[in-house]
Amino acid sequence: MIQHLTSLPILLPMLAGVILLMPPCGKNLKIRRVASVIFALATLLASVVLLCQVKNHGAQVYAIGDWSAPFGIVMVADPLSVLLTTLTAVLGVACSLYACAGDDEKGAFFHPLLHFLILGVNGAFLTGDMFNLFVFFEVLLIASYALLMHGGDKHNTRAALQYVILNLVGSAVFLIALGTLYGVLGTLNMADMAHKVTTLQGDDIYLAKIGGLLLLVVFALKGALLPLHLWLPNTYATALPVVAALFAIMTKVGVYSMMRVYTLVFGKNAGELSLMAQGWLWWLAIATIIVGAIGVLASQDLRKLTANLVIVSVGTLVALVAVQSVQASAAAIYYLVHSTLVSAALFLIADLIARQRGKVSDRITAGRAVAQPLLLGGGFILAAITVIGMPPLSGFVAKIWLLRATFETEYVMVFWPVYLLASLAVLMAVSKAGSTLFWHNTTAKPADAAEQNLVHPAQCCALFILVTASPMLIIFAGPLSDYALFTATELHNFAGNVSLVLEGGQ
Numbered sequence: 001m002i003q004h005l006t007s008l009p010i011l012l013p014m015l016a017g018v019i020l021l022m023p024p025c026g027k028n029l030k031i032r033r034v035a036s037v038i039f040a041l042a043t044l045l046a047s048v049v050l051l052c053q054v055k056n057h058g059a060q061v062y063a064i065g066d067w068s069a070p071f072g073i074v075m076v077a078d079p080l081s082v083l084l085t086t087l088t089a090v091l092g093v094a095c096s097l098y099a100c101a102g103d104d105e106k107g108a109f110f111h112p113l114l115h116f117l118i119l120g121v122n123g124a125f126l127t128g129d130m131f132n133l134f135v136f137f138e139v140l141l142i143a144s145y146a147l148l149m150h151g152g153d154k155h156n157t158r159a160a161l162q163y164v165i166l167n168l169v170g171s172a173v174f175l176i177a178l179g180t181l182y183g184v185l186g187t188l189n190m191a192d193m194a195h196k197v198t199t200l201q202g203d204d205i206y207l208a209k210i211g212g213l214l215l216l217v218v219f220a221l222k223g224a225l226l227p228l229h230l231w232l233p234n235t236y237a238t239a240l241p242v243v244a245a246l247f248a249i250m251t252k253v254g255v256y257s258m259m260r261v262y263t264l265v266f267g268k269n270a271g272e273l274s275l276m277a278q279g280w281l282w283w284l285a286i287a288t289i290i291v292g293a294i295g296v297l298a299s300q301d302l303r304k305l306t307a308n309l310v311i312v313s314v315g316t317l318v319a320l321v322a323v324q325s326v327q328a329s330a331a332a333i334y335y336l337v338h339s340t341l342v343s344a345a346l347f348l349i350a351d352l353i354a355r356q357r358g359k360v361s362d363r364i365t366a367g368r369a370v371a372q373p374l375l376l377g378g379g380f381i382l383a384a385i386t387v388i389g390m391p392p393l394s395g396f397v398a399k400i401w402l403l404r405a406t407f408e409t410e411y412v413m414v415f416w417p418v419y420l421l422a423s424l425a426v427l428m429a430v431s432k433a434g435s436t437l438f439w440h441n442t443t444a445k446p447a448d449a450a451e452q453n454l455v456h457p458a459q460c461c462a463l464f465i466l467v468t469a470s471p472m473l474i475i476f477a478g479p480l481s482d483y484a485l486f487t488a489t490e491l492h493n494f495a496g497n498v499s500l501v502l503e504g505g506q
Contacts, residue, residue, distance in 0.1 A: 005053060006062035006077040008046035009085040010126060012039060013092075013119035022110040033100045036111035043118065044089035051082040055483065059490065059500055070192035072154035074501060076128035079487035080333065084256060086316045088249050089338055090469070091344055092118045094462040095246045099347060100356070101456035103242050107150035117143035117246065124253050127503055130181070130188040133257065134174050137222070141167050147236065147243045159234040165229050167498030170221040173185065177214035184208045185412045187505055189500035194264045194494065198271040198333030205272050212266050216277050219261070223254025225315050226288040233295060236307035244303065245344035245466075251310060252336055255317045259329070259491070268324065271493045284409065286418055293422035296429045302350035302362040304431060306343060309387060312422055313339035319419075320402060323409055325403040329488035331402040334481065338473055342386045347464035349379050352463070353437055355453035364433045366440040374453060377438050379467050384430045386470040396475035399423065401481075 016039035019025055025032040055062060059078035067073070086414075096114060104110040120140025127133050146162040182188055184207045185196045200208055216226070224232040232251070236244045262277050270276070292311035299305035313335070319333035350362045353376055360367030370376050382393070389399035406415045473480060490496065 003219040012043045013115040016115040017112045036096045037483040040093045047086040047089045070187045071187035074128040075126045081125045094465045098462035100458045134305045159238045174218045180211035191498045219254045219257045233307040237304040241347045248344040285315045285319035293425040306346040325407040330484045331405040333484040335398040341469040368443045369441040375495045394470040
């Protein structure tokens with residue numbers, strides 16, 4: 001069983017998606033809800049067990065069909081990939097619970113699509129092969145297309161159409177990039193690519209560079225890096241909030257791909273192609289932070305504000321990837337976990353606030369008082385303190401760590417002013433949103449309980465999971481920081497990563 005553990009975060013969501021489409025789950029909503037939550041918890045349990053296994057015994061390589069790399073398909077469970085599958089599983093549990101309050105009734109097949117999306121995301125994190133990265137990208141994208149239309153109207157239909165067209169173009173570019181790299185290197189296994197790219201000569205170097213930069217375009221589109229970020233604000237703001245909360249992990253798939261490809265394949269050991277994308281990543285990341293901060297200030301509703309916060313987090317992560325140091329990567333890993341969870345929490349809080357404010361919804365303007373100010377106000381304050389980066393929550397630790405990681409580098413004179421000014425913009429925008437939503441009330445809450453739209457127990461549980469994640473990241477800051485540093489060290493261990501896959505870790 002242990003040797004098959006690596007495949008469980010992929011197999012369990014796939015099994016869940018199939019079973020939830022079949023009787024009795026496919027015909028009975030209550031059974032489907034229970035089964036969806038159980039499968040989400042099973043995926044989380046498998047991911048946690050795999051994470052403990054990797055932490056205690058090192059990275060695991062699972063060769064499908066017992067065909068070893070580079071000839072066969074391999075799944076690689078290393079510290080970074082299993083951490084991100086666990087993070088995805090936590091989001092899956094929270095979103096499946098939240099949807100059980102009624103969001104899954106607004107369209108067909110919400111729960112199967114949720115698990116198929118988790119399948120694609122986990123597969124992208126665990127694969128050791130570039131072509132299978134493309135395959136899992138397509139799996140998660142197909143599921144996301146359908147989820148965007150769940151309970152949709154003309155506004156999110158338009159946003160979804162833009163999202164679909166851009167990603168179809170991105171998929172075509174991805175295939176061209178893979179064909180170029182395969183023609184030059186003769187392999188798409190990432191470890192084997194990293195080994196062979198150092199031996200390239202003559203025109204092959206330029207062809208490989210073209211392929212690598214085409215991959216940068218694809219990952220920038222998936223991760224919403226400027227100038228390919230324009231699809232994100234409208235897409236996330238018009239989708240169902242529970243879908244937007246689940247999508248908080250999707251941009252991180254693009255960032256993870258940059259981290260993996262431009263550290264392992266085109267990193268410091270790539271010969272003449274060493275750090276070829278570093279300059280592009282750095283300046284695009286800085287521009288993304290600036291544009292995201294402007295978007296945060298200009299946002300007129302809480303969901304659009306949260307979507308622009310996602311853009312700021314993407315720019316911050318990519319800037320840390322461009323620094324190419326162990327400390328910067330460790331800070332990026334901690335920040336990635338923190339930002340994903342708090343973004344998802346804010347999308348759900350925005351939905352609950354909108355339900356209780358009537359026609360004003362989550363617009364940042366005076367309106368009807370919310371029916372449960374202590375619950376929603378308390379959740380918003382915790383999320384706001386976290387996303388702003390104020391002590392004592394996880395945002396403060398992440399901010400100090402990433403500032404420290406860039407302090408002794410050549411990037412400090414650019415990164416510090418940009419990031420601190422962006423943080424000030426976030427502070428101003430979030431503070432204004434909170435004070436307006438909870439204090440500037442034109443009418444009292446309705447007396448009729450049916451009109452109050454009180455928070456459902458399942459929604460409360462989902463919100464509790466996401467909001468309390470930040471205090472947990474502080475309570476267990478020591479072991480989590482050690483794990484992030486261990487993960488970053490393994491990520492930059494070029495010889496170890498190549499030998500692990502090509503030699504089975506021997």
